Amino acid sequence: MSQIAPLFNDLAEGPDGGSAAWLTTKDDVTIRVGHWHRDGSKGTVLLFPGRTEYVEKYGKDAGLLLDQGLDVIAIDWRGQGLSDRALPNRLLGHVEKFSDYQHDVDAVVAYARAQSCPEPFFLLAHSMGGCIGLRALHNRLPVKAAVFSAPMWGIKFAPFIKPVAWGLTSLARPIGLSRILAPGQLEETYVARAPFEGNSLTTDKSMFNFMKRQVELMPDLALGGPTMQWLHEAMVEMSALGDMTPPPIPTITLLGTDESIVDSNAVRAIMQHWANGMLHMFDGAQHEILMERPAIREAAFALLAAHFHAHLTDSNIPEPA
Secondary structure, eight states: OOEEEOOOHHHHTOOTTEEEEEEEOTTSOEEEEEEEOOTTOOEEEEEEOOTTOOGGGGHHHHHHHHHTTEEEEEEEOTTSTTSOOSSSSTTSBOOSOGGGHHHHHHHHHHHHHHTTOOSSEEEEEETHHHHHHHHHHHTTOSOSEEEEESOOSSBOOOTTHHHHHHHHHHHHTTTTOTTSBOTTOOSSOHHHHOOSTTOSSOSOHHHHHHHHHHHHHOGGGOOOOBBHHHHHHHHHHHHHHHTSOOOSSOEEEEEETTOOSBOHHHHHHHHHTOTTEEEEEETTOOSOGGGSOHHHHHHHHHHHHHHHHHTTTOOOOOOOO
């Protein structure tokens, strides 16, 4: 059973009707989910945020999805938001195995069904959530359609850095350094320390300030850089996913031409082989497609809403493995 958790809906600028719950995963980790519901909804979006993110970041999106007749369940992944953190220093982004995130996915699906959330279910996944979400699709996540926003199917490294990162992170656990920050990373979360000018997230100042304001007013939501172990596990997982045939779920992926966080070439490579998928590029957009300037944000949202609505009555929900 779930227990009531806090939801800072004013901070989220989310719609009325929001709530949150604590869930316990199969491996006994406590995670938080946010849930926005409206009577008469025709489906439910499972919203998988990126690294460092949390439920409240997606309050505005929840309002838009509710207006489309779709309920929303967003997750605080283990190690971030208000979910259990892996290390005593809560600012370090850490996971022992990337597959552990799938326990969080399982708990969210169980919660959605226990709450009798309207089906069909859909997936909306951003950045790291896109990596977790792609693995979940391979594991037969029971959704009818998926939308990925700047999915983390590769991390953008300078060419000479990637082999160094593989080497360093592979050695970190044997020599007892798996729980320290990866080189070049800081404990302070990026959006709190970065100025708007030259930031790598969005060209929309109001949306950038929205994200900054959230972590300033609620510091417990913030997360700093990843550990060596997180980076190694992420690289192993992304490599494995890149070698797999994409699943037969109708999928669209949204990617900015000015993306500088995830590896755009890795995203293109997977989408080129996605038989039931399409890649949409947004000129001048950065990493946060759904938090970009209004013209980009509205175009992206129109695409994802149309995609979900097109599959409301499909019968291609995968059976549990």
